[in-house]
Amino acid sequence: MNAPPPAGLSQSRVFHRHTGHELPLAVGGEGAWLIDAAGKRYIDASGGAAVSCLGHGHKAVIAAIKDQAERMAFAHTTFFTNAPMEELAAELAAAAPGGLDRVYFVSGGSEGIEAALKMARQYHLENGEPDRRYIIGRRQSYHGNTLGALAAGGNTWRRAPFEPLLTDAARHIDPCYAYRGQREDESGEDYGRRAADALEAEIAALGGSNVAAFVAETVVGATLGAVPAAPGYFTRIREICDRHGVLLILDEVMCGMGRTGTLFACEQEGVTPDLVVLAKGLGGGYQPIGAVIVDRRIFAAFRDGSGFFHHGHTYMGHPVACAAALAVLKTIRDEGLLDDVRRLGALLKERLGARFGDHRHVGDIRGRGLMRAIELVAERGTKTPFPGERGIAAAIKREAMVRGLICYPMGGVIDGRSGDHVMLAPPFITGEDEIDLIVDRLGQAVDAAIEGGGP
Numbered sequence: 352m353n354a355p356p357p358a359g360l361s362q363s364r365v366f367h368r369h370t371g372h373e374l375p376l377a378v379g380g381e382g383a384w385l386i387d388a389a390g391k392r393y394i395d396a397s398g399g400a401a402v403s404c405l406g407h408g409h410k411a412v413i414a415a416i417k418d419q420a421e422r423m424a425f426a427h428t429t430f431f432t433n434a435p436m437e438e439l440a441a442e443l444a445a446a447a448p449g450g451l452d453r454v455y456f457v458s459g460g461s462e463g464i465e466a467a468l469k470m471a472r473q474y475h476l477e478n479g480e481p482d483r484r485y486i487i488g489r490r491q492s493y494h495g496n497t498l499g500a501l502a503a504g505g506n507t508w509r510r511a512p513f514e515p516l517l518t519d520a521a522r523h524i525d526p527c528y529a530y531r532g533q534r535e536d537e538s539g540e541d542y543g544r545r546a547a548d549a550l551e552a553e554i555a556a557l558g559g560s561n562v563a564a565f566v567a568e569t570v571v572g573a574t575l576g577a578v579p580a581a582p583g584y585f586t587r588i589r590e591i592c593d594r595h596g597v598l599l600i601l602d603e604v605m606c607g608m609g610r611t612g613t614l615f616a617c618e619q620e621g622v623t624p625d626l627v628v629l630a631k632g633l634g635g636g637y638q639p640i641g642a643v644i645v646d647r648r649i650f651a652a653f654r655d656g657s658g659f660f661h662h663g664h665t666y667m668g669h670p671v672a673c674a675a676a677l678a679v680l681k682t683i684r685d686e687g688l689l690d691d692v693r694r695l696g697a698l699l700k701e702r703l704g705a706r707f708g709d710h711r712h713v714g715d716i717r718g719r720g721l722m723r724a725i726e727l728v729a730e731r732g733t734k735t736p737f738p739g740e741r742g743i744a745a746a747i748k749r750e751a752m753v754r755g756l757i758c759y760p761m762g763g764v765i766d767g768r769s770g771d772h773v774m775l776a777p778p779f780i781t782g783e784d785e786i787d788l789i790v791d792r793l794g795q796a797v798d799a800a801i802e803g804g805g806p
Contacts, residue, residue: 375387375388375389375391375752376388379407380395380406380407380408381406381407381408382406382407382408382778382780382781383395383396383406383407383777383778383780383781383782383785384406384407385407385757391755392755393752393755393756393757394755394756394757394777394785394788394789394792395407395757395777395778396756396757396758396775396776396777396789396792396793397757397758397759397774397775397776397777398632398636398776398777398778399636399757400573400605400631400759400776401572401605401606401610401631401632401722401759401774401776402631402632402634402635402636403635403636403778404608404609404610404632404635404636404679404683404688404778404779405635405637405679405682405683405688405778405779405780406778406779406780406781407636409635409637409682411678411681411682412635412637412675412678412679412682413637414678415674415675415677415678416637416638416671416674416675416678418674419435419670419671419674419675420671422670423670424670424671425669425670425671426670427665428663428667428668429663432668433668433670433673434670435670435671435673435674435677436456436668436670436673438673438677439454439456439673439676439677439680440453440454440456442677442680442681443629443642443644443680444644446614446615446680446684447615447627447644448615448617448618448623449623449646450623450646450647450648451623451624451627451644451645451646451647452644452646452647452650453644453645453647453649453650454642454643454644454645455470455642455643455644455645455660455667456640456641456642456667456668456669456672456673457630457640457641457642457643457664457667458639458640458641458664458666458667458669458672459495459630459639459640459641460494460495460500460602460604460605460628460630460631460641461494461495461496461497461500462495462497462641462664463495463604463628463629463630463641463642463643464494464495464497464499464500464503464566464600464602464604464628465495465497465499465500466628466643466662467564467566467600467626467628467643468486468499468500468503468564468566468600469499469660469661469662470626470643470645470649470660470662471486471563471564471598471600471625471626472484472563473653473660473661474598474649474652474653475563477652477653477655477656477657478652478656480560480596482560482561483560483561483562483563483596484520484561484563485520485521485522485557485561485562485563486502486503486520486521486522486563486564486565486566487521487522487523487524487550487553487554487557487562487564487565487566487597488503488504488505488521488522488523488524488565488566488567489505489523489524489525489526489527489567490505490507490523490524490525490526491505491506491507491526491528491571491574491575491764491765491766491767492504492505492506492523492526492567492568492571492574492575492602493505493506493509493568493572493573493574494566494568494602494604495604496509498513498516498517498518499518501513501517502517502518502520502521503521503566504574505523505526505574506574506763506767507763507766507767507768508763508767508768511767522553522557524549524550524552524553525546525549526546526571526575526578527542527543527546527547527578527580527581527584528571528575528578529542529578529581530578530714530715530717530726530734531734531765532546533581539581539582540581540582540583542581543580543581543582543583543584543587544583544584544587546581546584547583547584547585547587547588547591548587548591550565550588550591550592551591554591554595554597559595559596559597560596562595562597563597563598564597564598564599564600564625564626565588565591565592565597565598565599565600566600566601566602567588567600567601567602568601568602568603568604568605568606569585569601569602569603569606569607569611569615569616569617569620570605570606570611570616570718570719570722572604572605572606572722572774573605573759573761573774574761574763574764575764575772576717576724576725576726576761576764576772576773576774577717577718577719577722577723577724577772577774577775577776578717578724579611579717579718579719580620584620585617585620585621585622586620586621586622588622589622589623592625598625598626598649599622599624599625599626600624600625600626600627600628601616601617601624601626601627601628602628603615603616603617603627603628603629604628604629604630604631604641605631605722605776606719606722607627607629607631607632607633608629608631608632608633608679608680608683609632609683609688609689609692609720609779610632610692610720610721610722610776611692611696611719611720611721611722612689612692612693612696612719612720612721613689614683614689615627616719619719623646624646625645625646625649626643626644626645626646626649627643627644628641628642628643629641629642629643629644630642632679633676633679633680634672634675634676634679635675635676635679637675637678637679638669638671638672638675638676639666639672640669640672640673640675640676683779688779688780691779691780692720692721692779693720695721695777695779695781695783695786696718696719696720696721696722696723698783698786699721699723699775699777699786699789699790700716700718700723702786702787702790703716703723703725703775703790704716705790706790706791706793706794707725707794707797710797711731712727712728712729712731712797712801713725713726713727713728713731713797714726714727714728714731714734718774718775721775721776721777721779721781722774722775722776723774723775723776724772724773724774724775725772725773725797726764726770726771726772727743727744727747727771727772727773727797727801736764736765736769736770736771737769737770737771738769739762739763739768739769742762743760743762743771743800743801744760744761744762744771744772744773745760745762746800746801746803747760747771747773747796747797747800748760749800750795750796750797750799750800750803751792751793751796753796754792754795754796755792756789756792756793756796758773758774758775758789758793758796759773759774759775759776760772760773760774761773761774773793773797775789775793777789
């Protein structure tokens, strides 16, 4: 069947994110490429939003979806378990670090964070500590768009319209953001400890027996742009949480499932959280799915206490979604794609360095694995950002699309208003020649956006 022609803006009945934008109609995908109704091809250098880890049209995943849909599409989890959910949970638990061995399935990252926050609160209730109500997050973080996840996150412009609805039980400390936070007189390790000690101070201010959890992205995603922690940061965070009985929730919605070169990004930090949240790459874009993997002692508190988690969603543990995620996980493992992520990530880092290392408007090149970013500045020596009204991130996105490149620019890096970055998160199956093409097209888009001036 031929794809329908793209509906004009006035004919569409879709409530799009931006009501005034005319979007191309995507009709196909092949590997690292998307194709619109006019036949134009776009290299998907951000995997959408770091979602499409296996690219488009992966036959094994599609076959798994078809097979499960033919067997059984849906069975509600208050009545039944199902085989794909059980097998996927077993595979994730076997692969997860430390004592993370129970899996709670959801339909995406926001749902996953929401569930983890509720788990943390109820865990303390099960243990007879009802005063533990505060959740500490970090400024310039993002954990999702539900009200609980939005409150825990620190993305200023996303939070602003809904501030009256957000709980004051969520508090925030500064991010671990070496490019702008590390002093010239301190080492990376010194900065990491100083940044982590902000958690100690906040816990002291709130009272250690009142804090339920600390939540952080292991590698910060879209808000800051592929920012790894400073050396030793998470080791110190783990020590602080343990000392005060505070649960550590790591958000690996964007950076997990192999995106940074290991299946779980926290493996490279040498720490194990109490809860870790996955989504995006878990289903690879083939089905909407997320998961919260919890430490066995947390599960035991529920099992030996009330026996019931006061939470749930209709589509949790959806058989077709779990079958797709299981196929994605097995593909990553069986095809040795983590090795490819490390190899291609090193190549992408090298190519970005060659193209932007001396660029007068690129202040930082950062990331890990196939999660990389450049930060744009008006003046490199002083790290002065472009004014927010220049709209540099939006301009880069437009220029990139013109050139057949999908990337992930974002404004408000510094304080929610000023500062711009462009993040790249291409599929794990991207070819070396395609890496070169991505960097070349990005370079053209950045130069065109900056030279184009603006308001």
